[in-house]
Amino acid sequence: MRSAAVAATAVSFALLVTACGGGEKSDDKGKGGAPSASATTGAPAAEALSAAELDKLIVEKADLKGYQVQKAGAGDVVAADKVTTDKAACAPIAHAMSFISPGSPAASAERKVLAEPKKGASAKPEDALGGVLGVEMTAVTLGSYEGQGAQDAFASVKKAGAECAGGFSVVHLKESTKVSKVVPESVTAGEEAVAFTVTSDLEGEAFTSKLVVFRKGGTLASFSTISFAPGGVASLPQALVDAQAAKLG
Known part of the structure; x- marks a missing residue:
């Protein structure tokens, strides 16, 4: 199990570093791609929010039922050049999976969100362990940008989803992994949204x-x-997506 956890650190990037240790935050972000269509609509340039303002807008436990929410610590977020x-x-996909807002945000806020294990009738230790390992863990990041x-x-x-559909290799800190494919999914949220199923190799097994x-x-x-x-x-x-969208208004 320890071996699987170490390998999965590279697969899930920053989220599992919560348990294994991590680096420090950095303002060194990856470069963004070409502007989206909405960038040319002539809308007023955005004024970035502060980290304190984002902290008030990111989801908390009171916004969700059946989830635990924790603020990401300094060691949970690595520098962009470490991914x-x-x-x-x-x-951009690797960064979005790593508590790193893609591009060059002026400020960011991060939360670790864990779905509470469902209570079952079985009291067998192996069933309880399976329930804990099956808990879904989500790294939530808000980034605010100028202009x-x-x-x-x-x-x-969005561009990365199309160009990297056939997979790519990632190094997160010193852990390397292979993403075998990136498949788009349908999602609606905010003014524009994208979603993907990311399949990686976890010790010879497909991990989504x-x-x-x-x-x-x-x-x-x-x-x-x-x-x-x-x-x-x-x-x-x-x-979780719906709760965050509602909180952003």
Whole structure:
């Protein structure tokens, strides 16, 4: 199990570093892609929110039922240059999965969200352990951008989904993993949104995680969900996405 946890650190990137240790935050972000269509609509340039303002807007336990929410610590978020890919275009996806807002945000806020294990009738230790390992864990990140930064960052994630469909390699700190494919999913949130099923290799087994990114004004919200249940995560964290969208207004 320890071996699987170490390997999965690279797969799920920042989220599992909560248990294994991590680096420090950094303002060194990856470069965004081409502007999205909304960036050319002539809308007023966004004025970035502060980290304190984002802390009031990010989801908390009071906004959700059946979840535990914790504020990410300094060691939970690594510098952007510590999460690298063999294909530059794929970096926005790797960053969005790593408590790192893509592009160049002026400020960010992060939360660790765990679905509470469902209570069952069985009292067998192996069943209880399986329930804990099957808990879905989501890294939630809000990033606020100046001007058209949020649109550009969103466009870079969307572009990465298309260009990196066939997979890419990631190094998170010193852990390396292979993402075998990135498949788009349907999602609606904010002003524009994308979602993907990300399949990685976990010690020879396919491991699936989910990634959702949506934009509301000059703010980008990212959700990276993993689970140690067999096969990984089956569906998008819709309740969490909806709660965050509602809080952003």
